Amino acid sequence: MNEKTSQKDLETLSNDKSLNESNRRDFFKKTAAFSMTALAGTSLLSATDALADDPAIMHHVPWGQKLGDPVTKNRYGIPSAYEHNNIRRNTKLLASGNFQASIAVCPLHESEGIITPNGLFFSRSHGGTAHIDPNMFRLMIHGLVEKDIVLTLDQLKRYPRVTRTHFIECPANGGQEWRGPQFNSLQFAKGFMSSAEWTGVYIKTILEDLGLKPDARWMLAEGSDNSEMGRTIPIDKVLDDAMLVWGQNGEALRPEQGYPVRLLVPGWEGNLCVKWLKRLEFASEPFYCKEETAKYTALKKTGKAIQHFYANEVNSTVVSPSPEKPWTDLKDGDLIEIEGLAWSGMGTITGVDLSFDGGRNYVTAHLKGLVLPKSWTRWSYMHTYKKGEVLLLTSRAMDDAGYIQPTVDEETEILGVEGVYHRNGVETWEVTAEGEVNHVQIRS
Ligand SMILES: Nc1nc2c(c(=O)[nH]1)N[C@H]1C(S)=C(S)[C@@H](COP(=O)(O)O)O[C@H]1N2
Ligand SMILES: [Mo]
Numbered sequence: 001m002n003e004k005t006s007q008k009d010l011e012t013l014s015n016d017k018s019l020n021e022s023n024r025r026d027f028f029k030k031t032a033a034f035s036m037t038a039l040a041g042t043s044l045l046s047a048t049d050a051l052a053d054d055p056a057i058m059h060h061v062p063w064g065q066k067l068g069d070p071v072t073k074n075r076y077g078i079p080s081a082y083e084h085n086n087i088r089r090n091t092k093l094l095a096s097g098n099f100q101a102s103i104a105v106c107p108l109h110e111s112e113g114i115i116t117p118n119g120l121f122f123s124r125s126h127g128g129t130a131h132i133d134p135n136m137f138r139l140m141i142h143g144l145v146e147k148d149i150v151l152t153l154d155q156l157k158r159y160p161r162v163t164r165t166h167f168i169e170c171p172a173n174g175g176q177e178w179r180g181p182q183f184n185s186l187q188f189a190k191g192f193m194s195s196a197e198w199t200g201v202y203i204k205t206i207l208e209d210l211g212l213k214p215d216a217r218w219m220l221a222e223g224s225d226n227s228e229m230g231r232t233i234p235i236d237k238v239l240d241d242a243m244l245v246w247g248q249n250g251e252a253l254r255p256e257q258g259y260p261v262r263l264l265v266p267g268w269e270g271n272l273c274v275k276w277l278k279r280l281e282f283a284s285e286p287f288y289c290k291e292e293t294a295k296y297t298a299l300k301k302t303g304k305a306i307q308h309f310y311a312n313e314v315n316s317t318v319v320s321p322s323p324e325k326p327w328t329d330l331k332d333g334d335l336i337e338i339e340g341l342a343w344s345g346m347g348t349i350t351g352v353d354l355s356f357d358g359g360r361n362y363v364t365a366h367l368k369g370l371v372l373p374k375s376w377t378r379w380s381y382m383h384t385y386k387k388g389e390v391l392l393l394t395s396r397a398m399d400d401a402g403y404i405q406p407t408v409d410e411e412t413e414i415l416g417v418e419g420v421y422h423r424n425g426v427e428t429w430e431v432t433a434e435g436e437v438n439h440v441q442i443r444s
Contacts, residue, residue: 079119086110088120089187093176100128101227103170104256105191108317108341109324113369114165114376116194118249123256124170124192127226130276134260139244143220143282146211153260157246159201159209164243165375167343169193169312170270174427175420178412181439186322189439190427193343195376196257198264199247203280204239212239216282221263224278231272232287233265237310241266241374244277267345267374268310269421301416312345314405315424316352316379316397327435332387340365342377342397349377351398358392358428358442359407365395391431392442409444 079086088104106122116122123129134153142148173192176182183189203219212235219238222230233242243264246253253259258275265272281287299305318340321327330336342349349371353362365379379395398404411425430440 086120088123091188101126103192105187106194107187108191108319109186109322111319114195114378115249116196118251118254121196121254121257122192122194124270125225125227125275126229129255130225131255132224132260132276137260139261139277140279141206141210144213144216144284145207145282146213149210156201156244156261159205161199161201162243163197163199163247164266165195165197165372166264166266167193167195167376168270168273171312171421174423178417178419178423180441184323184439186317186319186324190317193270196248197250198243198245200243200245200264203242203244207239212282215284218283218286220281220283220287221274221277222279223274223276225276229274230287231274233272237265237268267312269312299416299418300414309422313422313424314344314346314397314399314403316340316342316395316405317427318393318395318429321431321437322429323437323439326437327385327431330385330435332385334385336383336385338381338383338393340379340395342379343375344397344399344401344403345374346401346403347399348373349397350400352379353396354381355394356391359394359426362396388433390433392428392440393431394426394428394442396426407444408441
């Protein structure tokens with residue numbers, strides 16, 4: 001079909017009003033049948049009649065009147081220009097002095113499903129993003145192993161690979177909000193995390209090959225970036241499910257995620273997932289005495305601190321509505337889907353409750369799609385909107401380790417408000433009479 005004939009055919013089609021109208025009637029008939037069976041008579045879109053004279057359906061649309069771009073235009077595809085607002089964001093408030101040692105938060109309000117596109121993955125680095133030539137990559141594995149080794153990337157990739165879906169969450173996610181809401185934004189309040197399908201090798205597989213000495217109790221992982229970040233991880237976790245990963249959502253890791261290889265410690269604090277990895281050392285003692293290593297502690301109300309604080313506890317948030325996705329366009333009687341995410345670094349999400357009154361009463365939400373261990377789990381609840389209603393939307397998740405998210409009071413009773421890390425008390429969005437959504441904190 002050449003340009004002329006296709007154009008002519010399309011013109012004939014779009015000028016034939018009767019054809020268009022009968023197509024539309026068919027469409028509405030089908031839609032009506034769907035909503036009656038699936039939604040038992042309630043109206044999903046009370047405003048469907050607004051489509052009747054819509055020029056976008058009545059007239060020949062501009063993008064159909066000429067040939068589109070050749071498929072070779074973007075050899076590496078990019079999102080539609082209309083999606084330009086779906087971006088990572090930064091603020092001076094979160095930058096430690098400059099935008100190299102900084103954080104770029106994930107646009108969770110635009111997230112779909114349980115995977116973050118690589119270009120939107122939350123990024124935290126203490127010394128900026130390093131760009132490493134994969135030919136220059138070396139990984140040294142030494143200490144309490146039978147055989148010390150220095151691997152190239154190709155050698156590392158010869159180990160049998162596994163692919164797993166896990167989130168990475170900075171333990172400071174929500175850490176600004178101990179005393180109350182700081183950000184009227186889902187992206188800034190909860191966006192210190194993202195999720196991907198990671199490909200790499202279990203460290204236990206490498207250790208079976210090299211031989212781990214029986215007195216090895218700790219593993220130090222060190223990065224080659226400007227911050228040379230080092231973290232110490234107990235051997236039980238290393239031998240359970242820690243991985244060295246080079247694949248992120250079906251392609252190589254992004255530079256911001258530690259290209260070419262990072263450590264992945266599923267479910268545990270994001271800072272342990274050392275990026276731009278260069279060294280693993282096994283030892284009988286933890287490495288805290290060494291200057292280059294650090295660990296995050298949590299100061300309790302009693303003045304004592306929790307020293308070993310690794311897994312990210314069960315957590316959840318409402319994604320839609322949110323301050324960025326308000327309900328200002330809804331009409332009375334509209335059926336609307338409330339969606340959210342739940343996650344736990346200790347296991348698999350077993351359920352999510354949703355409250356409309358700030359946590360006094362709860363209904364059961366429905367878990368959608370894949371429900372995987374140490375992964376984001378998407379949940380949903382269908383709600384009939386009443387114009388002018390004022391709601392306090394609070395979600396509460398549970399995991400198969402037996403934990404349930406605490407109330408804000410339960411959490412601060414134990415941990416006080418001086419800390420930064422491991423906040424997992426329930427989060428609340430206030431929906432105003434106008435459908436605006438605000439971040440609030442409910443204390444009893
Ligand atoms: N080498 C190195 N690894 C690092 C960091 C770093 O600054 N340097 N930041 C850590 C922190 S604090 C977090 S929360 C995670 C963030 O991973 P991401 O940037 O892929 O989201 O990486 C961790 N790994
Ligand atoms: Mo972090």
